[in-house]
Amino acid sequence: MKKKLLIVDDSSVMRRTIEKNLADYDLEIIGQAANGVEAVQMVMDKRPDVVTLDITMPEMDGIACLEEIMKINPETKVMIITALADKLTGLIALDKGARGFMYKPVNADDLARSFDKLLKRDGE
Amino acid sequence: MESRKEEFEATCNLFINSVSNYFKHLTEIDSDMKVPYLKESDGLVLKDFTGMIGISGSRKGFVYISANREMFADLINMFIGIEDPSEEDILDMAGEISNVVAGNVRANLGANFMISVPTVFEGMPPELNIPENVSMYVIPIKWNNHEAFVVLGLD
Numbered sequence: 001m002k003k004k005l006l007i008v009d010d011s012s013v014m015r016r017t018i019e020k021n022l023a024d025y026d027l028e029i030i031g032q033a034a035n036g037v038e039a040v041q042m043v044m045d046k047r048p049d050v051v052t053l054d055i056t057m058p059e060m061d062g063i064a065c066l067e068e069i070m071k072i073n074p075e076t077k078v079m080i081i082t083a084l085a086d087k088l089t090g091l092i093a094l095d096k097g098a099r100g101f102m103y104k105p106v107n108a109d110d111l112a113r114s115f116d117k118l119l120k121r122d123g124e
Numbered sequence: 125m126e127s128r129k130e131e132f133e134a135t136c137n138l139f140i141n142s143v144s145n146y147f148k149h150l151t152e153i154d155s156d157m158k159v160p161y162l163k164e165s166d167g168l169v170l171k172d173f174t175g176m177i178g179i180s181g182s183r184k185g186f187v188y189i190s191a192n193r194e195m196f197a198d199l200i201n202m203f204i205g206i207e208d209p210s211e212e213d214i215l216d217m218a219g220e221i222s223n224v225v226a227g228n229v230r231a232n233l234g235a236n237f238m239i240s241v242p243t244v245f246e247g248m249p250p251e252l253n254i255p256e257n258v259s260m261y262v263i264p265i266k267w268n269n270h271e272a273f274v275v276l277g278l279d
Binding site: 056 | 145146149150200203204205213216217219220223224225226228229230231233234235237239240241
């Protein structure tokens, strides 16, 4: 059974880039969200298994969104994909439950490496 | 102790490196940096579409990347294969590249270098307020035969 993926980023070009680059994975894209508020609603409604999550977004940023996602379902595998390249942000995200962390700019190879690890770690 | 001028130039170099890395990493095409210059705050240097990021925390100011439609359209085509993107897509691309370039600088300046979500616009919006007494460092770039400006304004 395909894992359900939610893509969260305030850039629609970035969301579509992620969608395109993950097309070969056994993932069903169940939605896209442009901010944390939309993402939390989609997590409640659609219960994704995997979420790619940007941090710098309007309405609710990715760190606050991550906290909400972990309250709804701590088993959700969240891959942070952010431009914020400082170590502290990465450590905070991992501490709050993210399973992986990627710094933009992210190309197809970067995504493949990180998703290979993320999905293999879950026994896929 | 590092002088303010040296500190400003060091910060500018971080942005130059960030822009170079963006193009090289995502497109495998090098960008060419022309000779940067200082500009007093009597107006902005703009192309047709611009993505601007506010900077707060340890530094205050802004950075923006401005280019014509064709450059952003080329990037969108490379990333998602759309040959005739909408104006919304062009503005989105301008915002995203500005966000990534500014955010990557935090690798050196740390989390106290805080950045806003992007403001995007076409042309020169009348409501845009640029702080006075800000010196702007203009970095002309060329990528894939497109000209663009990276402009850093810090107080």
